[in-house]
Amino acid sequence: MTEPHRPRVKYVIGPDGSPLTIADLPAPGTKRWVIRRKAEVVAAVRGGLLSLEEACSRYTLTVEEFLAWQYSIDRHGLAGLRTTRLQQYRQ
Numbered sequence: 001m002t003e004p005h006r007p008r009v010k011y012v013i014g015p016d017g018s019p020l021t022i023a024d025l026p027a028p029g030t031k032r033w034v035i036r037r038k039a040e041v042v043a044a045v046r047g048g049l050l051s052l053e054e055a056c057s058r059y060t061l062t063v064e065e066f067l068a069w070q071y072s073i074d075r076h077g078l079a080g081l082r083t084t085r086l087q088q089y090r091q
Contacts, residue, residue: 012048012049013047014039014040022050025041026041026059030059035081039073039078042066042069042070
């Protein structure tokens, strides 16, 4: 049985509080992932702008990688996405 199709939203509120649309998301194939870009992708998935599968496909991410970003934001805020401080946040 298939899941009901959720209507796609036009925008979500981004990590900086401003509206975020598909056009505002990082370009597909992005190689350099800074905190802001990671947070935008997480906000887009949480808000229903993209599905998890669409985000992983668009940005060639694994589900585990995306979930790690989401967990880091939940646990440590945006600073948790900093790769230079990753060791400080691991327990």
